[in-house]
Amino acid sequence: MISCVSFSRGRAFARRSRLACLPLALASAFGGLVHAQQAQQAQPAPQTPTLGETVVTANRTPQALTDLVGDVSIVDRQTIERSGATGVADVLSRLPGIEITRNGGVGNTTSVFIRGAETRFTAVYLDGVRIDSQSTGGAGWEGIPLSQIDRIEVLRGPAAAVYGSDAIGGVIQLFTKRGEEGVSPYAGVGFGSRGLRKIEGGVSGKSGLLDYSFGVAHEESKGFNVQPASKRTVSKDGFTNPDRDVYRSTSGNLKLGFQITPDQRIDATLLASDTDAGYDPSIGYKTKPPILFKNDISSNTLRTAGLTWSAKWNDVYSTRVQVTDSQSVYKTQPSFYRTETHLRGYLFQNEFRFGPHLVTATLERREDALENAPTTSAKLFSRDRAQNALSLGYGFVQGPHSLQLHVRRDNDSEFGGKTTGSAAYGYAITSTLRATVSAGTAFRVPTLYQRFSEYGLASLRPESSRNVELGLQYTQGATNAGIVVYNNRVQNLIVFDSSAKGCQSSFGCYSSTARARYQGVTLSGGHRIGDVTLRTSLDYQDPRDLATDRLLARRAQRHATFGADWRIAGWTLGAEVQTSSKRYDDAANTVKLGGYTVLNLSASTQLTRDLNLVARVDNVGNKDYQFARLYANAGRTAYVGLKWTPQ
Template sequence: MKIRTLRARPTASLRVPVQLALLAAAALHASGAHAQAAPEAGEAQLLAQNLRAPTLSETVVAATRTPQPLADLVADISIVDRETIENSGATGLADVLARLPGVEISRNGGPGTTTGVFLRGAESRFTAVYIDGVRIDSQSTGGAPWESIPLGLIDRIEVLRGPAGAVYGSDALGGVVQIFTKRGENGVAPYVSVGVGNHHTTKAEAGVSGASGTIDYALGFARDDSKGFNARTVATQNPDRDGYRTTSGHARVGLQVNAAHRLEGTLMANDTNSGYDSGLGKNDRNLHTMHALGLNWLAQWSTAYKTRLSITDSRDQYETRPSPYLSDTRLRGYLFQNEWRLGAHLLTAALERREDRLENAPIDAKRSQDGLALGYGYNAAGHTVQVNLRHDSDSEFGGKSTGSVAYGYAITPQWRATASVGTAFRAPTLYQRFSEYGVATLRPESSRNVEAGLRYAQGNSTFSATVFRNRVTNLISFSGPGTCPSDFGCYANTARAEYKGVTFAGTYRLGDVQLHGSVDLQRPRDLDTGKQLARRAKQHATLGADTRLAGWTLGAEMQASGRRFDTVANTNVLGGYTLFNLYASTRIARDTTLLARIDNLADKDYQLARTYATAGRTVYVGVKWAPQ
């Protein structure tokens, strides 16, 4: 199957930033020959981080749902650690993800409002999201409630770009985001962090982690408050501030029963109250609560065989007041995972059950999915093979099978080529099937993806180029009147979409300065109309530099995006934009660090959704106390 590399011409607002990022990526590539010994090839994907490179022993979970060294991976993955999150100064998870290759976001106003994340241009509902292994989703809108996931309690993020239905089952057509909270280690490690910013923003975080004997623990609390800004600057909406406040907490406790068995419990919960305008004189509130609860038993039965048994529960409740609306999604999950490692071979087998329920008056509906997943991995002599097969049986529409095959070859110790094909699906949400706009006979949305990559890694220099094409059939869209009760319109399997493009990314150390950058050239489009999909650009890029000077860590970033359309009809244009961000941090006492950040330095006026304003220039200053 032939894959055509896109050569889309940048728009005027993006042309210079894209050229700069392309030149940076080319320079990073060309300069790699002068670096030192090569780390693992998978390190080439850790591109949008502005701090450390991963260690040789670092592992990731997102690719196969089992811990694997970066050197063994064929998948396209980025990792974000806690230090990067803190230096980002971001107020939301989506803002951090937007600085990674292949990621775009949309938002209806400020933090706490409806947010979408597009991996490689795929719909927001096509990304499967897990918190400490707990699946979170909305059976109303479809997709994770990004605005209700508390960034301050996250220790690590893994982002897998590309379909992963053969590993995760329903939903992972565009990719997977695995989120992890902190795990306790030896000793006691408390921390307290406070900060202030414009728009009367305050942030406070506190927590403690540690381990003693067979028990380890980590507890955390976070509170964000802001008066916000006027998110709707049109004449038909209130000219007031639309503020927000979030309160969140997490707990993670583990018991090492003996050398072979570990029990673990995790909990993350968040409550968000944010303002929005629904017309003149109407100051409504979004009330959003979320929790993710997991219980795990990990057992190492022999040097070759281990298992994991998990029971998970998550909830996403969204309410508006005084305008009456309430949607409540509950997900219950059961997973029994087996791993056999025989030399260079890794065999996996998993049994999984997922139970979904939606209460959204008059809807009170539920369904279940039972899945069997098999996997095989091989890594030796420069060759890496990963094969996965999965079958899911849905209580509503029957069975669905998915599969993937990936291969990687180390051309030299520095250069590595990869290729993969895979299929995935997403079952219709319960709202799409049983609301007044719903159709009970909707079929699953299905995708077929093919991609190839070339990666380079040596010393502090990395480079990657990944070309992909992901086609989706039975795409669910809102169509005209049909078989549903509503005369306004109905959901239907009426569309086909294609997400194809190429991502360039790289890192390079020039003296004391660490450079990183990425460029995405893509064409997310409706195959039936030829139109560009809403709120996604054909080009977007990042470029950054970090250094240490006189005890300070200093950094600068650029984020650029081409024009987008706010509607599927491509009638309302969202202009391209370029943002510049600065940050600095230094240790002001033995255990105390000062962080300052300016986002959107030039105060660029831009929109991520039509008629919804963005924050403009924002300034944040914070102090963190964490005994060493």
């Protein structure tokens, strides 16, 4: 069985995940480590939490980082730039508890798994605007422009009691830059392997009551052959396509803020991104001779818009009113396929703060619409639905105690009412050691495609989950360490079943008959010795299909990141090792994808007061490995970038 499949003229994509549990004996062997939940960065070292820093992802309201009970990571713009990464998923893959898969290079179909949960089980927001697909489910990561992202917040663990449908595995919030006092222009160029070229520019600032930020970027690459010829592809499948698969992306972003009064503010945000990537389809590969399209292009179009009015009426009561809109389009040429998802959201949030108490009451409405055209001649498929919700939250922080309670009632136009809840408690055992425990329920309604397309079943039921986790966190000066143990069970898991009852398609249909368990242990830590900063994260997992007792596809049972950064003579030199154990490409566990270990090196320096240099070499040993069967990775890649930011 396949957990999530999108068809394009016979082409199937499978997205799935689960995490595995490390025996307690092994966890105890790492007893000195505790998961640094507060601020792990991708590259360089974990960010040191400060009392003044706040995050919004955990509870959908600004909260001090040190008061959080949730398992949160933060990535800032400096980290993103030093990473030399092209895709958002590549940055996320260096964080604890996160894996990715990709059908080839940047711009091709990409999945992000938090704690092994399916990619559709992560709720994704860009400047508060929801991004999702009502076709396959989940955000189209390949279409989100990293060049426009200034900050990333990641919450691991279910959050449906705060965010509603979809947040079974976690929540990822992406933020663009906000203008600060003065005028700050910037411009940058970058060059890399396989003809990679980047150019970006923009300006941000603040004048009086108005702050603004504007940025544009373009990048392109000659690419590589994402499905290189092999004995398997030529002799067994009778198919190969030796062309170089190009990549192009153009994006722009505008953010405006106006301080109406000292206690009232309006924010507006717009983002547009167009991405084209070459790919190799499996269309007609069994015909003689095989049908080959040498210029196959997949295109991702993303448009987001949001308008927010925030008001603080007194020291106790504040409100936030928000209207958001997003449109995501995926299409392929010349083997035609097109799917478009349109989401609109309305939010009215009320906050009451008195002493150590925070009470929230939120009304929310979400409208989903899907248009799908599998071929140029096929009839256009179009459906829509809506969800209305009321959520209540309570937070308490005083002395060593932190408590967070949430309950939410969603009413879906197709499935009726669904109630979810969560409870989390943290206790500071000492000034350096803190324990946390949490439990929560979550759900996701089937996509419109999964119910009403030619491969759909209208009888599908919402997927639901129950999660429990324990954490221990240690922070002392330049040292942090932590451990999180979690168990997340999902009922009515939607998979693609070739023998589904009531199916009208000869290929099969979606079915909500499976059960899954995502359980595991995440260990992480960091330490600074003089000018050297060390960091590590290790995930031990046992992703399991409870119906077949087999591992779920494309998830490793073990993956880890080890890194070090050294500041010397004005330079920051970095080394990072990413390693992963074997995975299986199929649900039957018959097609093995080998494990891998890669070494990445980086260097950055301030050439002048206004000019910064970043250089990076990834996969130094040119390791040949695959995230998906027959789809190659880029191999050894190099990148050099210059950015001008006048002081």
